[in-house]
Structure formats: structure tokens, C-alpha cells
Amino acid sequence: MVQYTYSSHRTRHIEKIRKQRVKYPQVAKNIVFTSDILLEVLDARFPEETRNSELEKEIEKQKKKIIYVINKSDLVKPSKLSEIKNNFFPYAIVSCSKRNGIKELRNLIKKLSKQIERREMREIKKDKVVMGTDNRIKVGVIGYPNAGKSSLINILAGKSGAGVGSEAGFTKNVQKIKLSEGIVLIDSPGVIPEDQYSMSDKKKISESAIFGGKSYTQIKDPEFAVNELFNTQKELLEKHYKIKVEDSDELIEKVGEKKGMMKKGGEVNTDQTSREILRAWQKAEIR
Known part of the structure; x- marks a missing residue:
């Protein structure tokens, strides 16, 4: 099993270390730490039940950007989607099986990435901070097991970057997949919220x-x-x-x-x- 360590802020990097397995909830928290943007993949049938409030608090605490990706939208009625839109923001309504909503999600990721880049350029000019060697925007993908994280990454990346399985817990390791020249996706194992486990x-x-x-x-x-x-x-x-x-x-x-x-x-x-x-x-x- 490959363990990962995470250095701080924009100079951070991901290193593979062959050590004892890290517990999945801690892996997810580490991904929040190392990411600039988080995609929380939710099941449209159970959006509230499949969200992870503990990780969301961590995201808010670290002042990271979040996009709620409502997957499996083809399995619910339009009225349900309207209700979801009122409770989650910013959101992207998608269906990985139908490949719906992917373009809109890509555009939202690019929009937030540009906001982050502009903010960091201002910080560099103000504080004369030296950027790290890896300046790509890191987009962490988190969510409930079997919510569709790996399928989403495969579609976004345009290739089978992350293994896909229909059984819960199929993704075993953290994986990095290139989305574009300046953006990298970070996949993670699905984590059941502590209060539900x-x-x-x-x-x-x-x-x-x-x-x-x-x-x-x-x-x-x-x-x-x-x-x-x-x-x-x-x-x-x-x-x-x-x-x-x-x-x-x-x-x-x-x-x-x-x-x-x-x-x-x-x-x-x-x-x-x-x-x-x-x-x-x-x-x-x-x-």
C-alpha cells in the first residue's frame, strides 16, 4: 500500500512513501489539505446523506474552494434536482453514465482555477513569495463510496486514469490524473462520514x-x-x-x-x- 505525505500550501508536493497504510478518513483530510479546489461527489438520490459534513468543515476552515458535484442526476425527477439546487452552491448537476453536465463542470473548475491564480499572483506581488516548482492547480475529488468519483475523473480526464468498479471501496490508492496543462485531479478512496459508520x-x-x-x-x-x-x-x-x-x-x-x-x-x-x-x-x- 502506498502512503502519501503532503507539504504545505503552493510549495506542497505529493511523495510516495512505502509505509503503513493511512486510514481512509485521514487520506481524505490530507487531500483537502493539499488541494486548491475540492469536488465533493454526491448521489442525487441521497445528496444530504452522502455529503461529508466533517470534511466540509475542514474545507471551510482551510478556506478552500468547493464544488458540489451532484452525480446520477438521471435517476431522480426534475423536481428533486430543483430542490438540490437550492441547498448546494456552487453545484454541477451531472450524470456520469449519460455524460451529462460535464462541460458545465469543466467550465466551473476553470473559472475557480483562474480566481485562485489571480489571488496568488496578488499575494506574490505583495509579499514577494517565491512559487514552488509545481504550480498546477490541484483539484481533489472526495465523496461517499460508489458515488461516482472515479467515473467522473475518467470522463474529465478523457481517459481511464482511475480504475472504475461498481462495488464500494474499489479505489484503493490516491491517484493523480492530469486534467489540463495547469490542472491536476487527485482521486481518493470513498469515505463514509464518521457519524454514519x-x-x-x-x-x-x-x-x-x-x-x-x-x-x-x-x-x-x-x-x-x-x-x-x-x-x-x-x-x-x-x-x-x-x-x-x-x-x-x-x-x-x-x-x-x-x-x-x-x-x-x-x-x-x-x-x-x-x-x-x-x-x-x-x-x-x-x-
Whole structure:
């Protein structure tokens, strides 16, 4: 595992050091420290739940620029997007899967980059500060696991710079990818906000699965997670599976029967079926 250290302000640099793994939340904080602009990638279905207030406070404290990138906009109604626009600024509404909103995001990054360059030129003239060797604008990309950070970087960079996976936590290392001659993107592992993370609280674990932070393959009680999903997404689930049900237990039974997910003896394999429902949800097949 590669660890990174970060020097200060515009003379800063990123060095690879082969040492003990740094905890992901600390990696994210380090990226805030070393970046000039932060892109916080949020899931349009759950913008408030997938934002990281702790990192946002750090961004504000360090007086860094932030852009809220509302991804997966194709999965929500226009009325939901209007509501989001009132609560996040500055924002960019995008859909990585449809490649919508990318041009607008690029323009916003360039606009903020020019503001930073002008400000720093004024500081140099005023204080006679000597610039470091790496004067590129650094744009850190942060966000909830599976929010679409790596996909966004690939599209912005115009190449497969960051590996993309549909399972939570696919990006393991910090990666630097050139966006343009004067701008570099810094990718990072997805981080679940501390107040949402738990190893034992079934509700928090289920919410992490619903928001994409925990893979359907890793969750210990998928039936509980499906119940939580059913409580808020009943209509979508019924529409997707073309059934009418009263509760999540009935949903699991009917989906299991339709898909032939049965145990010996003719009973529905509820664990397998629940994971299948969560898989379809995490991969945005249920929409």
C-alpha cells in the first residue's frame, strides 16, 4: 500500500512513501489539505446523506474552494434536482453514465482555477513569495463510496486514469490524473462520514448499503437492509419487479420465486434474493 505525505500550501508536493497504510478518513483530510479546489461527489438520490459534513468543515476552515458535484442526476425527477439546487452552491448537476453536465463542470473548475491564480499572483506581488516548482492547480475529488468519483475523473480526464468498479471501496490508492496543462485531479478512496459508520449498528450498516457505501456482497443482514429500502422505495421496487406487495418479506418471497432463487425443498433463498435486490439497487437497475 502506498502512503502519501503532503507539504504545505503552493510549495506542497505529493511523495510516495512505502509505509503503513493511512486510514481512509485521514487520506481524505490530507487531500483537502493539499488541494486548491475540492469536488465533493454526491448521489442525487441521497445528496444530504452522502455529503461529508466533517470534511466540509475542514474545507471551510482551510478556506478552500468547493464544488458540489451532484452525480446520477438521471435517476431522480426534475423536481428533486430543483430542490438540490437550492441547498448546494456552487453545484454541477451531472450524470456520469449519460455524460451529462460535464462541460458545465469543466467550465466551473476553470473559472475557480483562474480566481485562485489571480489571488496568488496578488499575494506574490505583495509579499514577494517565491512559487514552488509545481504550480498546477490541484483539484481533489472526495465523496461517499460508489458515488461516482472515479467515473467522473475518467470522463474529465478523457481517459481511464482511475480504475472504475461498481462495488464500494474499489479505489484503493490516491491517484493523480492530469486534467489540463495547469490542472491536476487527485482521486481518493470513498469515505463514509464518521457519524454514519458502524460495525454493529444494523440500521447504519443497512443505510450504508442503500447509499452505496457498503457492497451488497459484504452486508451481514441483507434482509434487514431490504426492509429499510422498502420503507422508502416501495413504489420503485414494485414498479421494477412488476408486483404489488404489502411488506419487504412478501417482496423477497415474490422476487425469489420469479428469479428461481430457491433452496432445496422449495423454499425461497431469502439471503440470496435480498442480495440480488440490493445488487440491482446499487447498480441503479431499479430506477
